[in-house]
Amino acid sequence: MIYLFQLMNGIGLGMLYFLLAVGLSVIFGLLHFVNFAHGAFYLLGAYLCYALLQYGVGFWGALVLAAIIVAAIAAVVETGLLKRIYRLDHMYHIVATIGLALMIQEIVIIVWGPVGSSVPAPKALTGAIMLGHFIYPEYRLFVIGFTAVLAAILWWVLEGTRLGAVVRAGSESTDMVSLLGYDINRINTAVFALGAGLAGLAGALAAPIRGVDPFMGVEALAVAFVVVVIGGMGSYTGALIAGLLVGIVQSLMTTLWPAGASLAIYIAMVLVVLVMPRGLLGRA
Amino acid sequence: MTATPLRLDEVHSYYGKSHILQGVTLTVGPGEVVTLLGRNGAGKTTTLKTVSGLVRAAAGRVRFLDADITGARAHAIARSGLALVPEDRGIFGLLTVEENLKIAVRKGSLWTMDDVYRHFPRLKERRRNGGAQLSGGEQQMLSIARALLNGPKLLMLDEPVEGLAPVVVDEIVAQIRDIRSSGIPILLVEQNLAVCTELADRHYILDLGRVVYEGSREEFIADAAVKDRYLGVGA
Numbered sequence: 001m002i003y004l005f006q007l008m009n010g011i012g013l014g015m016l017y018f019l020l021a022v023g024l025s026v027i028f029g030l031l032h033f034v035n036f037a038h039g040a041f042y043l044l045g046a047y048l049c050y051a052l053l054q055y056g057v058g059f060w061g062a063l064v065l066a067a068i069i070v071a072a073i074a075a076v077v078e079t080g081l082l083k084r085i086y087r088l089d090h091m092y093h094i095v096a097t098i099g100l101a102l103m104i105q106e107i108v109i110i111v112w113g114p115v116g117s118s119v120p121a122p123k124a125l126t127g128a129i130m131l132g133h134f135i136y137p138e139y140r141l142f143v144i145g146f147t148a149v150l151a152a153i154l155w156w157v158l159e160g161t162r163l164g165a166v167v168r169a170g171s172e173s174t175d176m177v178s179l180l181g182y183d184i185n186r187i188n189t190a191v192f193a194l195g196a197g198l199a200g201l202a203g204a205l206a207a208p209i210r211g212v213d214p215f216m217g218v219e220a221l222a223v224a225f226v227v228v229v230i231g232g233m234g235s236y237t238g239a240l241i242a243g244l245l246v247g248i249v250q251s252l253m254t255t256l257w258p259a260g261a262s263l264a265i266y267i268a269m270v271l272v273v274l275v276m277p278r279g280l281l282g283r284a
Numbered sequence: 285m286t287a288t289p290l291r292l293d294e295v296h297s298y299y300g301k302s303h304i305l306q307g308v309t310l311t312v313g314p315g316e317v318v319t320l321l322g323r324n325g326a327g328k329t330t331t332l333k334t335v336s337g338l339v340r341a342a343a344g345r346v347r348f349l350d351a352d353i354t355g356a357r358a359h360a361i362a363r364s365g366l367a368l369v370p371e372d373r374g375i376f377g378l379l380t381v382e383e384n385l386k387i388a389v390r391k392g393s394l395w396t397m398d399d400v401y402r403h404f405p406r407l408k409e410r411r412r413n414g415g416a417q418l419s420g421g422e423q424q425m426l427s428i429a430r431a432l433l434n435g436p437k438l439l440m441l442d443e444p445v446e447g448l449a450p451v452v453v454d455e456i457v458a459q460i461r462d463i464r465s466s467g468i469p470i471l472l473v474e475q476n477l478a479v480c481t482e483l484a485d486r487h488y489i490l491d492l493g494r495v496v497y498e499g500s501r502e503e504f505i506a507d508a509a510v511k512d513r514y515l516g517v518g519a
Contacts, residue, residue, distance in 0.1 A: 165383045169376040175338055176374035178358035179367070180388050180434055 014247025023195025029234025039221025045200025070200025232282020
């Protein structure tokens with residue numbers, strides 16, 4: 001029974017990891033841009049949710065607003081700064097986005113202080129269900145359901161709409177997309193903002209589970225990279241499978257060998273990279 | 285008086301520091317098929333890329349239907365009705381044939397999906413296949429079909445029959461002839477002289493980034509010396 005319980009925990013965690021990593025992966029696929037500020041958007045989403053709740057905004061409003069505000073900030077940063085450095089070497093991407101991540105983290109510390117806080121789950125979901133002898137919070141069930149619906153919508157947008165086809169096309173040749181009359185700069189901004197907004201939403205969803213603290217972004221960035229590397233750069237399905245895999249491995253290991261839980265996900269990453277250097281579903 | 289589809293005046297452009305186009309002047313008239321000939325590296329592809337906005341003109345003017353498009357961005361030029369079928373065909377391998385076509389559909393084009401499928405039945409058969417699974421000839425047809433859906437008022441084709449089997453070449457030439465008869469002017473870059481003389485009303489020869497010869501179909505066919513001198517294919 002404890003394994004079922006940890007499996008459920010793992011799925012919940014994994015869906016959050018998916019939400020966190022899918023943006024990073026799609027941004028890499030389209031822009032060939034390594035975004036070290038992705039974890040900072042997750043951090044910002046969590047703190048915005050926390051702050052909005054403090055101002056008396058309801059949980060659902062806070063969730064949606066946090067994601068939208070993060071997406072808007074990301075759009076401004078993309079057009080004002082990142083757009084100018086896409087053509088440069090990866091080294092510059094890393095320096096610029098790490099700088100950006102540190103700035104966001106410091107701003108969070110200045111505004112909300114260095115000590116973390118807990119965030120209450122919404123009233124409707126404070127209950128729990130019993131899984132055998134184990135208590136499973138309703139909020140976690142909600143997170144699984146909500147992210148599953150979101151994952152389905154995202155899949156439809158990417159695979160079933162013209163916009164999604166243009167985004168996939170852009171990951172192959174931006175020149176050809178321009179030659180068909182699409183403004184690639186606007187598509188880049190939209191995709192970057194969407195990816196960041198999803199990271200922000202993951203942060204807001206995670207806040208009632210793990211609380212908020214200024215260093216959660218760094219931790220999230222590491223996990224997001226592990227998920228993207230395992231799943232394959234630029235792959236939506238890869239991010240979904242790898243997110244669930246990492247979440248489940250981490251949860252089960254917490255039962256088997258708590259000290260090794262974090263280590264296990266990196267070992268999983270090393271194994272995948274050794275066997276399949278492009279990740280499970282990556283392309284060249 | 286009708287507008288001139290395309291007019292280049294003394295256009296210069298660079299790839300990095302290399303000065304590729306060194307003052308190209310040419311026109312494409314209404315309904316005309318014009319070819320751009322020349323050796324490898326003469327600047328043919330760069331001319332098309334400069335017109336379509338992928339390469340920036342450093343000097344000179346590009347006018348499309350009498351509007352100055354020099355320095356405009358590629359997507360804006362494409363939207364105004366100037367379509368380029370690039371040398372590498374630009375097929376999206378991750379998209380199906382149908383998706384490749386769908387993202388090009390634009391209101392106001394004379395061509396609809398149905399027209400394109402009627403004209404290129406092979407694409408209809410393969411519409412669920414991925415772009416990467418097509419043969420060279422099918423990729424070329426897809427690239428041309430996509431350009432037509434984009435609503436072109438001028439079509440630029442960069443070596444459309446390069447590397448294709450003779451029977452496929454004939455098929456594509458017939459399709460280009462159909463497009464010409466629909467009245468869309470065409471600027472064609474091609475190494476295959478037989479294809480050029482068959483399709484074109486007029487020819488330009490580029491050498492070292494400049495236009496060194498201009499002639500009608502008849503003048504060009506009669507002039508063995510110019511072919512020998514600039515194209516190395518003496519008759």
